[in-house]
Amino acid sequence: MSGWIIAPVIIPAMAAALLLLLRRSPNLQRQVSLAATALLWLASARLFMLATEGDVLSYRLGDWLAPFGIVLVLDRLSAMMILLSGILASAVMLHAIRGWDEKGHHFHPLFQFQLMGINGAFLTGDVFNLFVFFEVMxxxxxxxxxxxxxxxxxxxxxxxxxxxxxxxxxxLFAVGIIYGVTGTLNMADLAGKVGQVSAGDAALLRTGALLLFLVFALKAALVPLHWWLPTAYASAPAPVAALFAIMTKVGAYAIIRVFTLVFGAEGGAAASIAAPWILPAALATLAIGAIGVLASGVLVDLVCFAVVWSMGSLLVAVSLFDARSLTAALYYTLHSTLIGGALFLLSDLIAARRGRWRDDLEPSPAMANATILGSLFFLAAIAMSGLPPLSGFIGKLMILDATRTSRAAGWIWTVVLATSLLVIIGFSRAGTTLFWKSEAVAGALEPPPPARAGSMVPAAILILGTALLSLSAGPVTRHLEATAQQLVTPQSYVDAVLGRPAPAQRTTEMR
Structure with missing residues (x-):
């Protein structure tokens, strides 16, 4: 069954090549892209079911043995992330085919190449190929x-x-340094060789590890490397920004994968290399994101800063590198990806119905479909800001509970709760301006473009996903606990890739 592992990479790759040939046939492009995205979702669901059995599976391209060949690895974490990618991509594609894809010939091929890069990054078992898939993405x-x-x-x-x-x-600098010191870039092989590095090379290896962390932190929009995100996401087309909601999670995934597998979790080198940098930066990310939400005068800017804020919450949990905190981080990853994508789609729907006011946070005449849109925005705001009963509240509680024994628990609780209040105020102000205050403004909007049937369905699907996360929090959490335990005890991953146990790590030399 390991042959299924390559499906999330090969399906979008083949679809993208075919779509390039169909660039003059928009309707046919839509059909092929929808079919490829649906097939990708089915393949991801199948892989998720395989991973729930607890075994780690590997696929060797060209049948070259590790660590010399290219290997894709399926464990609980990678299976969860490609399934999440498939769900988000399906909803985004349903939104995009209602007009956004008509603005250029190459939307669908690029969309599929993007999925190829994202899924490849989640599945690769090699640091260099992680770089390759980052570049494709x-x-x-x-x-x-x-x-x-x-x-x-x-x-x-x-x-x-x-x-x-x-x-x-x-x-590339980081990859070169790590390869020069260890002679390998296969992550399972590195898990053993990192502990065997001589004392003279330990500082160089640590430099390579810190450079990797810097790159991953940039992808994850960790302060002070966050400043590109609000500008880029706010400028992107709405379905693109919604798909980009998972790109920051690729950065967080890379931090989790590399610093638990290669450098060891639960007090290993991960704790000495990454944690001292992640926690203060994550708390600063929370503060900057919340202030941005409160200060935003445009809805899409508010959503962008909310995404930054949510990454701060996620990385606070990641910084502890233990099974309990990683469980909380993974639950929050599911929640924040779904609700971030939903808010970008909702921003587009609202802007399309407000005429010249677009998504500016100022009163305007009442928009079309205000009741339905207001209800969806209300639910999305509750989820994002962490109010009960939706998944944001459960995720935030899990993070607070996981960090209560940390030496920095006082700082973490204070910053998380204080910034949550600011985000609640920011979303409350936006909602009242867009829906309640607008009802009192006299006049009529310029006729908006005709609403297409089902235009709100993609955003509603993602919001429903957060509701299902809340309703199924018990079984979801148990699955994520098993996932986190697999991360902090990575021997099964190493054995699946190398076919033999890796030498015991000796991380004290790197500290």
């Missing part, structure tokens, strides 16, 4: 960001390209 995202054109997107695109080129350069 980023090159596709450059084109998607510029989809539809316009000076604002062009300016944001130049900034986005520049910062990611810098990140790619640092990634």
């Amino acid at each position: 980023l090159i596709a995202s450059y084109g998607l960001l510029l989809h539809g054109g316009g000076p604002r997107r062009l300016g944001a695109g130049f900034q986005y390209v520049a910062i990611n080129l810098l990140g790619s350069t640092l990634f």
Whole structure:
């Protein structure tokens, strides 16, 4: 059954190549892209079911034995992330085919290449191929960001390209340093060889590890490397911004994967290399994100800063690198990806119905479909800000509970709760301005474009996903506990890739 592992990479790759040939046939492009996305979702669901059995599976491309060949690895974490990617992509595609994809010939091929890069990053078992899939993902995202054109997107695109080129350069430096010290880039092989590095090379290896962390923190929009996100996401087309909701999670995933597998969790080198940097930066991310939410005068900007804020919450939990905190981080990853995507789609729906006011946070004449949109926005705001009973509340409680024994628990609880209050105020102000105050404004809007049947369904699906996370919090948490335990005891991953136990790690030399 390990042959299924390559499906989330090969399906979008083949679909993208076919879609390039169909660029002059928009209707046929839509059909192929919808079919490929649905097939990807089914394959991801199948892999998720395989991973729940508890075994780690590997797929060797070309049947080259590790650590010399390219290997894809399926465990509970990678299976969860590709399933999440498939769910988000399906909802985003349903929204995009209602008009956004008509603004350029290459939306659908780029969309599929983006999925290929995202899924490849989740499945690869090699640091260099993680770099390769990062580049596939980023090159596709450059084109998607510029989809539809316009000076604002062009300016944001130049900034986005520049910062990611810098990140790619640092990634290559890190890969070169780690390979020079250990002679391998296979993550399972590194799990054993990192502990065998001589004392003279330990500082160099630590430098490579810190450079990797810097690159992953940039992808995860961790303060002070967050500044590109509000500009890029706010300028992107709505379905692109919604898909980008999972791109920050690729950065968080890479931190979790590399610093639990390669450098060891639960007091290993991960605790000495990454944790001292993650926690203060995550608390600063919470503060900057919450202030941005409160200060935003445009709805899409508010959503962008809410995404930054949510990454702070997620990385606070990651910083402890133990099974309990990782469980909380993974639950919050599911929640924040779904609700972030939903809010970007809702922002687009609201802007399309407010005429010249678009999504500016100022009163306007009442919009079409205000009741339904207001209800969806109300639910999304509750979920994002962490109010009961939706998944944001449960995720926030799990994070607070997981960190209560930390030496920094006082700081964590204070910052998390204080910034949550600011975010609640920011979303409350936005909702009352868009829906309640607008009811009292006299006049009539310019006729909005005709609403297409089912235009609100994709956002509603993602919001429903957060409700289901709440209703099934018990079984979901138990699955995530098993996932976190698999992360902090990675021997099964190493054995699945190498076919033999890795040497015991000796991480004290790196401290």
